[in-house]
Amino acid sequence: MGDLSSAPLPPVGPEDHVRGPEHGPVVIVYSDYECPFCAALELRLRDLPVRMVHRHFPVRSSHPRAFAAACAAEAAGRQGAFWPMHEALFADQSRLEDPHLWARAERLGLDVARFDADRRDDAVAARVTADFRGGVRAGVPTTPTLFHAGVRHAGRPDEAALANLIA
Amino acid sequence: MTVLAAGLPAPEFTLATDGKPFTRSDLEGRTTILVFYPFAFSPVCTDQLGVYNELLGDFAEHGATLYGVSCDAVWSQQAFKQQLGVEIEQLSDFEPKGATCRAFGVLHPGGFPQRALVVIGPDAVVRWSYEAASPGDLPGANLLFDALDGHEP
Numbered sequence: 001m002g003d004l005s006s007a008p009l010p011p012v013g014p015e016d017h018v019r020g021p022e023h024g025p026v027v028i029v030y031s032d033y034e035c036p037f038c039a040a041l042e043l044r045l046r047d048l049p050v051r052m053v054h055r056h057f058p059v060r061s062s063h064p065r066a067f068a069a070a071c072a073a074e075a076a077g078r079q080g081a082f083w084p085m086h087e088a089l090f091a092d093q094s095r096l097e098d099p100h101l102w103a104r105a106e107r108l109g110l111d112v113a114r115f116d117a118d119r120r121d122d123a124v125a126a127r128v129t130a131d132f133r134g135g136v137r138a139g140v141p142t143t144p145t146l147f148h149a150g151v152r153h154a155g156r157p158d159e160a161a162l163a164n165l166i167a
Numbered sequence: 168m169t170v171l172a173a174g175l176p177a178p179e180f181t182l183a184t185d186g187k188p189f190t191r192s193d194l195e196g197r198t199t200i201l202v203f204y205p206f207a208f209s210p211v212c213t214d215q216l217g218v219y220n221e222l223l224g225d226f227a228e229h230g231a232t233l234y235g236v237s238c239d240a241v242w243s244q245q246a247f248k249q250q251l252g253v254e255i256e257q258l259s260d261f262e263p264k265g266a267t268c269r270a271f272g273v274l275h276p277g278g279f280p281q282r283a284l285v286v287i288g289p290d291a292v293v294r295w296s297y298e299a300a301s302p303g304d305l306p307g308a309n310l311l312f313d314a315l316d317g318h319e320p
Contacts, residue, residue, distance in 0.1 A: 004225055004312040059217040061252040136222065137312075141305035142214045154305055 007137040024051040028147040033089040034063030038144045056131040065096035070128040075119035170298040178270035182258035194291040198231040203280035207239040207247035220253040229315040286314045
């Protein structure tokens with residue numbers, strides 16, 4: 001009870017998935033693997049010298065496979081392949097059913113049986129849910145939402161906002 | 168016109184549903200959250216209702232029931248609900264059009280509700296309300312939980 005009221009953005013910690021130059025500007029992105037605007041933002045951010053932190057914000061009503069996809073990324077992370085799976089998920093959002101997830105795991109050279117067990121692990125689901133709830137408390141209203149230098153950008157950031165990240 | 172402020176009693180109103188009408192007396196004895204949104208099927212890619220839908224269990228834990236309110240007809244709202252894949256019950260202010268929205272102070276001159284949130288206590292008194300500054304200004308669900316927990320956002 002009461003654990004969804006407003007709270008500061010959870011600080012970046014050892015549990016977080018972080019990519020990009022160590023001293024780059026930190027950009028925390030709440031996104032959903034089935035959200036097309038999130039995929040577009042992912043491509044833009046990949047080209048920028050930012051220190052990107054990915055947090056899960058799956059909204060199941062609009063994106064029925066978003067939660068499963070987030071769990072798949074976490075499961076791949078247990079085999080050291082979070083980011084390759086993250087990119088593989090965003091690369092083909094129309095293929096997010098179980099066999100498509102297994103195919104990605106295989107292509108990335110993962111132990112597929114272990115991957116499949118891990119993605120159904122309660123701890124993995126709890127991790128994804130914790131990201132979502134932390135985002136809700138910090139005022140994330142939609143996907144994608146990014147935080148940079150303490151400022152929230154909800155929805156698709158425009159080019160000016162993106163340029164500002166590395167200004 | 169601004170949204171009804173905290174401390175004011177909810178007005179008398181009637182909203183249509185796919186079952187029996189929803190009126191002021193339905194507010195009594197439990198906490199109600201009314202989510203006013205401009206249009207069903209509007210081409211705005213917001214996940215506002217989708218995000219709230221993820222949290223229906225949390226609202227229930229707080230003893231609160233959340234409803235979507237628009238000036239669309241009941242059938243449009245049901246189709247919208249189905250398309251969105253949400254379980255949020257819909258209340259229709261279709262006829263006389265916008266009467267409830269006007270009574271709550273959220274009717275836009277264009278004939279649709281402003282994006283607004285109203286939390287009403289079991290005594291049918293507004294406990295907290297919020298009106299988005301612009302349609303693109305999406306309120307996070309944290310504001311609702313702040314209101315339910317009784318501290319000012």
